[in-house]
Amino acid sequence: MMRTSARMRQLQGVGLVLITTWLFCLPFVSTTTELRQHTQIIISVLAVLGVNIATGYGGMISLGHGVFVGVGAFATGYFVDEMSLPWLLAISMGIVTASLSGALVGIPALRIKGIHLALLTLCMAIVFQPLSKRFPAFTGGVSGKAIEARFEAPIWLGDSRMASAVYRYVFCILVVLFALGLTWNLVNSRAGRAMRALRDNDTAAAIYGINLVRTRVITFSISAGLAGLAGALQVVLVPYVSQDNYSVQESLVVYATAVIGGLGSIWGSVLGVVARTGFGALGERLSGVDGFGLVSEFFELLDEQAFVFGVGLIALTFVFPRGLAGIGTKNKQQTGS
Amino acid sequence: MSDDVFDEVGLVAKNLHASYGAVEVLRGLDFEVAQGKVSVILGANGAGKTTTLRAICNMCNSSGDVSLGGVDISRLGTAEIVRKGVAHVPQGRGTFPELSVTDNLLVGAYVRKDKEINDDVDRWFEIFPVLAERREQLAGSLSGGEQQMLAVSRALMSRPKLLLLDEPSLGLAPLIIEDLFTRFTNLNKETGLTMLVVEQNANLALDMADVGYVIESGEITLSGPADQLKSDPAVQEAYLGA
Numbered sequence: 001m002m003r004t005s006a007r008m009r010q011l012q013g014v015g016l017v018l019i020t021t022w023l024f025c026l027p028f029v030s031t032t033t034e035l036r037q038h039t040q041i042i043i044s045v046l047a048v049l050g051v052n053i054a055t056g057y058g059g060m061i062s063l064g065h066g067v068f069v070g071v072g073a074f075a076t077g078y079f080v081d082e083m084s085l086p087w088l089l090a091i092s093m094g095i096v097t098a099s100l101s102g103a104l105v106g107i108p109a110l111r112i113k114g115i116h117l118a119l120l121t122l123c124m125a126i127v128f129q130p131l132s133k134r135f136p137a138f139t140g141g142v143s144g145k146a147i148e149a150r151f152e153a154p155i156w157l158g159d160s161r162m163a164s165a166v167y168r169y170v171f172c173i174l175v176v177l178f179a180l181g182l183t184w185n186l187v188n189s190r191a192g193r194a195m196r197a198l199r200d201n202d203t204a205a206a207i208y209g210i211n212l213v214r215t216r217v218i219t220f221s222i223s224a225g226l227a228g229l230a231g232a233l234q235v236v237l238v239p240y241v242s243q244d245n246y247s248v249q250e251s252l253v254v255y256a257t258a259v260i261g262g263l264g265s266i267w268g269s270v271l272g273v274v275a276r277t278g279f280g281a282l283g284e285r286l287s288g289v290d291g292f293g294l295v296s297e298f299f300e301l302l303d304e305q306a307f308v309f310g311v312g313l314i315a316l317t318f319v320f321p322r323g324l325a326g327i328g329t330k331n332k333q334q335t336g337s
Numbered sequence: 338m339s340d341d342v343f344d345e346v347g348l349v350a351k352n353l354h355a356s357y358g359a360v361e362v363l364r365g366l367d368f369e370v371a372q373g374k375v376s377v378i379l380g381a382n383g384a385g386k387t388t389t390l391r392a393i394c395n396m397c398n399s400s401g402d403v404s405l406g407g408v409d410i411s412r413l414g415t416a417e418i419v420r421k422g423v424a425h426v427p428q429g430r431g432t433f434p435e436l437s438v439t440d441n442l443l444v445g446a447y448v449r450k451d452k453e454i455n456d457d458v459d460r461w462f463e464i465f466p467v468l469a470e471r472r473e474q475l476a477g478s479l480s481g482g483e484q485q486m487l488a489v490s491r492a493l494m495s496r497p498k499l500l501l502l503d504e505p506s507l508g509l510a511p512l513i514i515e516d517l518f519t520r521f522t523n524l525n526k527e528t529g530l531t532m533l534v535v536e537q538n539a540n541l542a543l544d545m546a547d548v549g550y551v552i553e554s555g556e557i558t559l560s561g562p563a564d565q566l567k568s569d570p571a572v573q574e575a576y577l578g579a
Contacts, residue, residue, distance in 0.1 A: 190447065197433045197444045204431030206396060208495065209416035209448040264435070 008327075012267060019270070023173060032165040036237055039169045041277050043233040045176055048257045049183055049269040050226035055255075056263030057187050058219035059199030060109050064121035065227045066251030067128045070243070072098040072228025074138050077241040080149045087151055091232040098228020099221040106220030110213055125251040132243040144242025151236045172233050179226060184266050186222070195219050196264075227254075256313050262323025271324040279312050347372040347531050348393070348499055353401035355385070355392045355555075362388045363399070364555040370499065370548070372406075373529040375521075377546035377563065379539050379576055385555040386535035387428050390501045393533075394418050394425055405499065420448050424497035428504050430488040434477025438468055441476050441487055445494030454494070461490035482513040486520075499531045506538040514538065518545055539576030543567045551575075 026038055047069050054062045076094035079085045085093065105124065109117055132139040139145070153159070153167035186192045194215050197205040206212055235241060253276075261272020289296060320327050348370040355363040362385045370376040380386045392399035394415050403411040410418050419425075424445075433441050442461060446454045462469035465486045471479060476487060485505055492500060502521070506514040518541045524530055525545070536542035543549055549566040551559040559571060566572050 190443070193436070193440055193444050194447060196436055196440070197447075200433035200435050201431050203396075204427055204433065205444070206415055207394065207419070207425045207427055207431070208444055208491075209419035210444070211416060 015271075019274075027166045027169060032161050035162075035165045035169055039172050039237055040234070041273060042176055043172050043230050043237070044254075044257075045270055045273045046179055046230035046233070047227045047254045048261065048272050049179065049266070050223040050230070051255050051258040052223075052261075052263055052266070052269045053183065053187075053226065054220055054223035055258065056265070056268075057192065057195050057199065058216065058223065059113075060106075060216065060220060061114065061118040062105075062121045062220075062223070063118050063255050064105075064123075064125035064128070064251050065224070065254050066246050066248070067125055068098045068102055068224040068227035069231040069234070069250070069254070070128060070132065070246035071101050071224075072231025073234050073241050073245070074132070074231075075228070076232040076235045077145070077147045077239075078138050080235070081147055087149070087236065090149075091229070091236070094232035094235075095225045095228045098231065099225035102224020102228075103217050103221040105224070106217040109220055110216055122248070122251075125248045128246055129243050129248075132246070139243055140241060142243070144240060144244060147235055147239035147241065150239060168237055172236065175229070175233060179229060180266060180270070183226070187266070191215075191218075253309065256309060260313055260316050260323055262325030265323070265325035268323050268325030275312070275324055276309060279309060347374070347406070348533065349402075349404050350389075350393065351402040353389065353392055353399065353403065355388050355397050355399035357388075357398070362555050363392060365401070366552065366555070366557055368550050368557065368560070370531055370533045372498075372531055373525075374547040375525050375532045375534065375545055376548045376550065377542040378533070378535040378550045378552055379537070379542065379566075379572070380535070380552040381537070381575075384552045386552065387503055388555075389552070390425060390503050390533070390535060393501060394423060416448060419495055419497075422496075422498035423501065424492035424495050424499070425501045426485075426488045426492045426503060426505065429507060430481075430484045432476040432479070432484050432487050432491070434475060436476055437473055438476055438479070438487060439472045441491050442494050445491035448495055457494055457496070461493070465490060481509050482517065485509065485513075485517060489521075493530075497530070499533065502532060502534040502536075504536055505534070506536060506541065514541060518542075521545055537576070539567075539572065 023042075027035060030038065047065055050068065051062055051065045054060045054065070072094040075097035076090050079093040080087060080090035083090075105121065108120060112120060133142050135141075136145075151164075151168055151171075153164045157163045157167055187196070194205065194210045197208070198210060198212060198215050202212055205215075234245075257272040257276050258269060259272075260275055261270070262268025316323065350366060350368050353363055353366040354361065366385075366389060368376065368378065378386055378389060388397060391397045392401075393403055395411070395413060395418060396415055399411075401411065402409065405421055405423065408421070410421055410423070413421065433444065436444065439458060442458050443454065446457065462472065467483055468487055468490065471483070476484065479487060489500075489502075489505070505517060505521070509517065521532065521534075522545045525532055534542055534546065543563045543566055546563040549561065549563045550557050551566070551572060559566065559569065561569075
């Protein structure tokens with residue numbers, strides 16, 4: 001857990017007010033499409049938070065969290081359509097399915113650590129797309145499938161498209177806030193301390209009676225559940241599921257966002273998404289600037305969000321190794337042997 | 338387990354064996370720590386000191402009988418052994434560097450479910466004011482001596498009957514070591530806490546201990562009352578530099 005100075009707390013407060021104001025104004029200034037895109041960005045916080053729990057708090061690198069987002073989306077689509085469950089129940093089933101698959105991955109994580117676990121989760125992300133093409137009943141195969149059920153606003157809000165878009169927007173924000181609060185409580189609880197102690201020194205953690213196996217598996221499944229929730233909300237927003245959305249790159253971007261924002265900080269997961277979106281938008285704007293010779297050529301490159309993101313990632317790891325949330329934290333680190 | 342039984346017997350290890358793969362590290366150790374007393378195990382690097390403590394906590398592949406207060410604990414899991422009242426300060430302190438000092442203490446109370454945990458945290462802050470000053474700081478930013486104090490108070494957060502100390506003097510300045518051992522002695526005298534210390538620093542350890550054992554290559558080669566061991570020529574030559 002990073003400790004923040006009073007000045008940083010003030011900055012965080014200002015950031016919080018800015019974000020809240022922005023969230024509040026958005027529905028009044030956006031079209032339905034824009035609002036949906038913004039909502040998608042907001043729910044991506046959950047997947048990043050998932051990685052943060054596994055990697056930042058649990059010390060288990062996961063390069064494959066896009067898989068759990070996918071599992072959450074496929075499962076929600078399946079339960080809401082094929083099983084005709086109500087939305088809230090289907091979303092819960094999406095979380096449960098993702099958590100269970102997370103627990104399955106958590107089991108090998110008991111034995112392998114660091115770079116090896118990173119590779120294992122990466123392989124999982126690579127296999128996921130071709131594998132999901134093979135189970136069209138759940139995933140719609142290569143082309144994906146439309147979900148029949150719609151997450152509509154209740155009648156009293158009117159039946160306009162805008163009413164539904166705002167309804168989904170508010171619903172997703174509330175879910176994300178709830179998840180953030182719950183996660184914050186978790187990491188500061190007895191179980192969360194066990195999780196973090198294990199990350200720091202598993203031998204010492206075992207000495208104090210922390211069950212390594214159980215803690216690791218639970219940590220990984222909670223983290224996968226959060227990613228699964230992100231997938232479930234994607235289906236709420238866009239009633240369509242496809243393996244196309246869950247490529248390896250998606251998984252890597254989620255991981256990179258978590259690192260940029262700051263592992264081991266809840267706030268960092270939000271910051272990471274804000275930074276990713278900001279970088280992307282900035283790159284798009286700048287790429288349109290012409291007439292400056294070489295500078296313009298460089299700006300052309302900025303159109304590639306991945307490029308901006310990559311450069312940002314490299315720069316950040318050098319300048320702020322603890323991510324955006326780590327800026328200004330007292331960093332008197334020594335290796336506690 | 339009743340405390341009365343423990344009052345009489347403390348920790349008893351019989352025929353303790355341990356191995357890492359094919360390598361046998363402990364070859365049948367017999368030792369005990371009487372309740373309220375301090376026993377010390379002396380030995381060179383690789384003699385099996387750390388393994389002995391790990392074997393007591395069932396953290397390595399071991400066999401033999403270990404009983405605490407007359408109750409067999411050799412088949413229990415580590416968490417259960419902690420609940421029975423054994424606390425362990427690992428070699429090199431083993432603090433959690435990215436956790437705050439307070440959180441480190443709270444992890445020490447992981448197996449407890451009572452309401453007095455926070456009172457105990459305050460108590461240790463009173464005993465070690467330097468920790469109180471740094472309660473919000475990450476443990477990794479503490480000095481070696483402070484970390485050792487943190488590690489000891491963290492272990493005592495589980496309210497143990499028996500404290501296992503693994504080379505507490507390792508890597509600390511001589512003055513700090515002396516201060517630390519004075520604190521250990523006081524802890525034993527004031528609270529009657531039973532301790533098993535493994536050490537290379539024979540002088541200080543024997544001063545504090547009631548009973549001493551010397552292990553070489555996983556076997557006990559010498560044992561007896563601490564003051565007797567201190568005057569033993571073999572010990573003097575090997576550990577006291579006489």
